Amino acid sequence: xxxxxxxxxxxxxxxxxxxxxxxxxxxxxxxxxxxxxxxxxxxxxxxxxxxxxxxxxxxxxxxxxxxxxxxxxxxxxxxxxxxxxxxxxxxxxxxxxxxxxxxxxxxxxxxxxxxxxxxxxxxxxxxxxxxxxxxxxxxxxxxxxxxxxxxxxxxxxxxxxxxxxxxxxxxxxxxxxxxxxxxxxxxxxxxxxxxxxxxxxxxxxxxxxxxxxxxxxxxxxxxxxxxxxxxxxxxxxxxxxxxxxxxxxxxxxxxxxxxxxxxxxxxxxxxxxxxxxxxxxxxxxxxxxxxxxxxxxxxxxxxxxxxxxxxxxxxxxxxxxxxxxxxxxxxxxxxxxxxxxxxxxxxxxxxxxxxxxxxxxxxxxxxxxxxxxxxxxxxxxxxxxxxxxxxxxxxxxxxxxxxxxxxxxxxxxxxxxxxxxxxxxxxxxxxxxxxxxxxxxxxxxxxxxxxxxxxxxxxxxxxxxxxxxxxxxxxxxxxxxxxxxxxxxxxxxxxxxx
Numbered sequence: 001x002x003x004x005x006x007x008x009x010x011x012x013x014x015x016x017x018x019x020x021x022x023x024x025x026x027x028x029x030x031x032x033x034x035x036x037x038x039x040x041x042x043x044x045x046x047x048x049x050x051x052x053x054x055x056x057x058x059x060x061x062x063x064x065x066x067x068x069x070x071x072x073x074x075x076x077x078x079x080x081x082x083x084x085x086x087x088x089x090x091x092x093x094x095x096x097x098x099x100x101x102x103x104x105x106x107x108x109x110x111x112x113x114x115x116x117x118x119x120x121x122x123x124x125x126x127x128x129x130x131x132x133x134x135x136x137x138x139x140x141x142x143x144x145x146x147x148x149x150x151x152x153x154x155x156x157x158x159x160x161x162x163x164x165x166x167x168x169x170x171x172x173x174x175x176x177x178x179x180x181x182x183x184x185x186x187x188x189x190x191x192x193x194x195x196x197x198x199x200x201x202x203x204x205x206x207x208x209x210x211x212x213x214x215x216x217x218x219x220x221x222x223x224x225x226x227x228x229x230x231x232x233x234x235x236x237x238x239x240x241x242x243x244x245x246x247x248x249x250x251x252x253x254x255x256x257x258x259x260x261x262x263x264x265x266x267x268x269x270x271x272x273x274x275x276x277x278x279x280x281x282x283x284x285x286x287x288x289x290x291x292x293x294x295x296x297x298x299x300x301x302x303x304x305x306x307x308x309x310x311x312x313x314x315x316x317x318x319x320x321x322x323x324x325x326x327x328x329x330x331x332x333x334x335x336x337x338x339x340x341x342x343x344x345x346x347x348x349x350x351x352x353x354x355x356x357x358x359x360x361x362x363x364x365x366x367x368x369x370x371x372x373x374x375x376x377x378x379x380x381x382x383x384x385x386x387x388x389x390x391x392x393x394x395x396x397x398x399x400x401x402x403x404x405x406x407x408x409x410x411x412x413x414x415x416x417x418x419x420x421x422x423x424x425x426x427x428x429x430x431x432x433x434x435x436x437x438x439x440x441x442x443x444x445x446x447x448x449x450x451x452x453x454x455x456x457x458x459x460x461x462x463x464x465x466x467x468x469x470x471x472x473x474x475x476x477x478x479x480x481x482x483x484x485x486x487x488x489x490x491x492x493x494x495x496x497x498x
């Protein structure tokens with residue numbers, strides 16, 4: 001009998017590096033914090049939704065991996081088209097997408113690569129990165145639609161697959177077309193439930209149950225087909241019964257343009273929604289309490305000078321299982337800001353999810369974007385697609401003062417990296433024009449790394465005005481998943497034999 005002795009700790013470390021989590025902790029005396037260290041991930045996957053159904057759509061995809069100390073060498077990063085679930089090319093043929101010609105390939109870290117697609121036939125993309133290209137691999141899709149319903153600048157981070165997503169801020173109202181895009185990266189079919197919650201609670205939608213997503217494919221679902229009547233403010237909940245998916249909502253308004261609505265951060269009693277533009281003409285807050293308890297929230301704007309309570313909108317009551325919304329108007333008053341939601345009473349901390357719908361412009365020259373509640377930058381955050389002009393960075397420190405290092409990468413065609421540090425005072429939002437690579441040609445990426453102080457939340461706004469319309473999109477910048485906590489131990493805990 002052949003025998004192989006494998007340390008359980010080594011197995012756990014390998015699994016953690018591959019999957020992004022650790023399940024083994026240290027001794028009771030030391031605790032997991034003292035026995036774990038952070039190492040670069042070795043494999044990651046991302047999925048990009050189908051960008052548009054407009055023949056006028058012009059989409060740019062930008063992929064980027066920051067240079068990471070200690071990362072493995074070599075590796076690959078590839079995005080491929082994902083067939084729609086019901087096409088003949090994919091019915092029942094698991095793994096067929098593997099043979100599809102790559103759409104975008106990245107060969108080295110530190111420099112973004114781009115690809116372009118036009119029209120309504122641009123597919124969803126499924127991809128992965130390993131080796132030295134996995135830590136922090138980020139892909140941004142940026143679409144311009146010059147006319148028609150949902151016209152505007154539409155941006156989305158391609159997202160990692162998961163089993164649950166919350167989308168407060170969706171709608172089935174007249175004039176809105178909100179699609180939930182569900183993409184399955186795996187070899188087996190995924191089964192997904194899409195649940196809707198309005199101001200009175202759950203909206204009955206039997207057709208939203210047990211939606212099957214074939215392997216390596218993507219399905220868009222129009223939310224209004226799941227509701228019996230129009231609802232202005234809806235929270236959409238995506239739960240995978242089996243398998244995993246990536247989920248994102250595309251919202252198009254007949255008059256106010258459109259954009260992607262990313263998922264909110266996980267339910268929590270305290271939320272930060274960063275990066276409200278200084279010239280926002282309208283801000284609408286939508287929140288949902290998924291637990292059994294009502295949530296009473298204090299609303300504050302983290303302005304450049306400190307926290308401000310909006311007059312007439314000091315608090316928001318969110319009933320358990322119901323969606324609540326409030327119009328905050330032009331709450332920023334000409335200065336960049338971020339919204340802070342905290343419990344009104346420290347002994348009543350019910351978890352919530354939340355998002356903002358932000359409007360710029362007036363009359364028939366309006367454009368909208370969405371800002372979900374987002375997690376802190378963490379070890380590092382990445383924004384893959386930035387231009388020489390039009391990018392604005394919002395940094396907010398909800399607690400203690402913090403210092404953040406921002407690095408502009410090499411350009412996709414030419415340009416040398418540039419680094420600059422910023423100090424963000426506690427309770428404030430700092431809006432800055434980010435550094436630009438010297439000699440830039442093409443686009444470039446931004447990476448954010450906290451240097452000292454408290455947690456920092458961030459968002460990047462990209463604006464590309466056209467025909468007098470202030471076209472813009474906002475992407476929040478949580479941790480880019482470049483590292484994973486891996487347990488260590490003083491001794492081997494056992495062996496596996498075969």
